[in-house]
Amino acid sequence: MSFAEMLEGTRVWATANLPIVVGGGVALVVLTFLAVIAARRRGALDPSKLATANANALTGERALNWAPPEQSYADRRGAVRREGQPVRVLLASNTFRNGAGDGYVVDRSTGGLKLATQSAVPPGTTVQVRAIDAPDTIGFVTVIVRSCRKNTDYYELGCEFEKTPPWNVLLLFG
Known part of the structure; x- marks a missing residue:
């Protein structure tokens, strides 16, 4: 199976299962956002970052x-x-x-x-x-x-x- 055939198969599957693809994309964006927020909070009390x-x-x-x-x-x-x-x-x-x-x-x-x-x-x-x-x-x-x-x-x-x-x-x- 060539790369072009695999790409076409993925496109057909994504089109047929659009709600799953959209939900997975939204979940990925939300998890990325929460990871960034958690990383900022972990460093929030670093005394070197406190505003004087x-x-x-x-x-x-x-x-x-x-x-x-x-x-x-x-x-x-x-x-x-x-x-x-x-x-x-x-x-x-x-x-x-x-x-x-x-x-x-x-x-x-x-x-x-x-x-x-x-x-x-x-x-x-x-x-x-x-x-x-x-x-x-x-x-x-x-x-x-x-x-x-x-x-x-x-x-x-x-x-x-x-x-x-x-x-x-x-x-x-x-």
């Missing part, structure tokens, strides 16, 4: 000495989770030295935030959070620390919004 934010003098130098953690995919949350790039934030509470600290939002939902910080904060503490890149017209958002877990070189704070902020403020956290 304009920080104030209080938090600028300390924040460069550590990187945000990788995400955990275990989820018990009832609110819708939104993933994305880590967002640098300024934290204000009397538990921090000088009353202020910094960290990263590594996970967010309509119910709260998961923050990565360099210092531990006891559960039940009220903390004020503000994105570093937020406009001056946007104030701090109050969160209540529900859990504090030590990882290798940082602490993960599971925080709940005291009052859910408006959508435009939520978007500032990523």
